[in-house]
Amino acid sequence: MLLExxxxxxxxxxxxxxxxxxxxxITGALAEDAQLPTIRQLAADLGLAAxxxxxxxxxxxxxxxxRSRVRHGTTVAAVKPLAPKEIRQRLADAAQAYVATTRRLGxxxxxxxxxxxxxxxx
Amino acid sequence: xxxxxxxVLALSVPLWMAWRVSGSPVYPSQVLAFSTRQRxxxxxxxxxxxxxxxxxxxxxxxxxxxxxxxxxxxxxxxAISINSLPLLAGWFAGALxxxxxxxxxxxxxxxxxxxxxxxxxxxVSPPGRALFRVAAVLIVPIGLISPMRTLPWTVGALAVxxxxxxxxxxxxxxxxxxxxxxxxxxxxxxRSRSLNVLAGGGTALILFLxxxxxxxxxxxxxLAFVGYVLVAILGWAVATSRWLVLRAA
Numbered sequence: 001m002l003l004e005x006x007x008x009x010x011x012x013x014x015x016x017x018x019x020x021x022x023x024x025x026i027t028g029a030l031a032e033d034a035q036l037p038t039i040r041q042l043a044a045d046l047g048l049a050a051x052x053x054x055x056x057x058x059x060x061x062x063x064x065x066x067r068s069r070v071r072h073g074t075t076v077a078a079v080k081p082l083a084p085k086e087i088r089q090r091l092a093d094a095a096q097a098y099v100a101t102t103r104r105l106g107x108x109x110x111x112x113x114x115x116x117x118x119x120x121x122x
Numbered sequence: 123x124x125x126x127x128x129x130v131l132a133l134s135v136p137l138w139m140a141w142r143v144s145g146s147p148v149y150p151s152q153v154l155a156f157s158t159r160q161r162x163x164x165x166x167x168x169x170x171x172x173x174x175x176x177x178x179x180x181x182x183x184x185x186x187x188x189x190x191x192x193x194x195x196x197x198x199x200x201a202i203s204i205n206s207l208p209l210l211a212g213w214f215a216g217a218l219x220x221x222x223x224x225x226x227x228x229x230x231x232x233x234x235x236x237x238x239x240x241x242x243x244x245x246v247s248p249p250g251r252a253l254f255r256v257a258a259v260l261i262v263p264i265g266l267i268s269p270m271r272t273l274p275w276t277v278g279a280l281a282v283x284x285x286x287x288x289x290x291x292x293x294x295x296x297x298x299x300x301x302x303x304x305x306x307x308x309x310x311x312x313r314s315r316s317l318n319v320l321a322g323g324g325t326a327l328i329l330f331l332x333x334x335x336x337x338x339x340x341x342x343x344x345l346a347f348v349g350y351v352l353v354a355i356l357g358w359a360v361a362t363s364r365w366l367v368l369r370a371a
Contacts, residue, residue, distance in 0.1 A: 001236065001237045001238070002234050002235070002236060002237070002300075003234065003235050003236075003237050004232065004233065004234045005233040005234075006233070007233060021237070024237065030237065035239045036237065036239065037235065037236070037237065037238065037239045037240070038239060040295045041235075041239065041240055041294065041295050044296065044297040045234075045235035045236070045297050045298050045300075046233045046234075046235050047233055047297070048233075073239065
């Protein structure tokens with residue numbers, strides 16, 4: 001599994017790291033108890049300051065997605081399955097974000113639906 | 123030959139040889155030996171990285187060994203003699219410095235990283251790790267039963283343990299290139315070779331110091347000699363062991 005940081009992006013690097021790791025954890029790509037790289041290792045590989053990676057890890061920890069323990073480092077925490085209501089809410093949020101993108105691009109509703117159908121593989 | 127002339131010869135030959143080694147190119151046979159030992163296919167993507175690594179490690183290890191010979195000769199004066207401990211210590215010091223001097227391949231504009239923690243167990247063979255732990259643990263009881271006059275041996279052995287642990291961490295934290303699979307495989311192979319050399323060389327040096335301490339306490343010279351030979355073979359076996367790094371998908 002690869003983590004990528006775009007230095008030209010307006011999104012701060014710590015947020016890029018946090019968002020990608022959060023997605024990997026929530027989708028189950030990173031299993032519970034999986035060890036994350038050490039702060040120094042990830043910072044060296046990405047060419048970032050250790051503080052940047054540490055901030056991303058701190059935010060993941062406060063969101064309950066990872067836990068840090070002495071001698072174990074940072075590991076993936078148990079992610080509680082979402083309640084049906086929360087799933088519906090997140091789906092609605094994602095749909096709103098998608099609709100906003102299609103409007104910004106000037107795409108018709110039919111094209112937007114076709115893109116969704118194609119992405120779903122139907 | 124007079125002693126001063128012998129001394130000059132004994133000091134200049136190793137330094138001249140180290141200078142020759144550090145200036146000579148890395149030969150294809152050396153790259154092939156590395157490739158065979160690490161089961162690494164050398165390609166256009168990783169060839170230069172491997173050659174640069176071999177050149178750096180060879181240069182510093184040779185220089186360290188030469189300094190070890192010089193130290194050995196100087197500590198043995200007025201007789202011209204070679205003691206194995208300074209030789210090994212010099213070579214190992216060179217190996218440690220080499221690891222600090224090894225550069226990662228230049229990274230491209232992409233900033234990518236694997237979400238996998240690099241662990242010692244991925245890169246060093248289980249016997250290599252176990253032997254280093256045993257050697258490190260041996261220092262304490264032997265240090266405790268020894269009189270104060272042998273304290274420098276215990277301190278020296280503990281210093282070697284600390285140095286190995288620090289440099290091992292540095293090697294594990296060395297940036298990994300985000301490039302072709304061949305380059306990543308070479309990076310893994312290089313990391314593995316470095317860590318095996320540190321484990322093997324460190325184990326040998328610690329056990330040399332422990333044996334030296336026991337010898338000072340009255341260990342039979344024949345037993346001590348056999349011990350030194352066995353330790354040297356053991357260290358060499360760990361340092362040159364074949365170990366294939368398996369990368370999780």
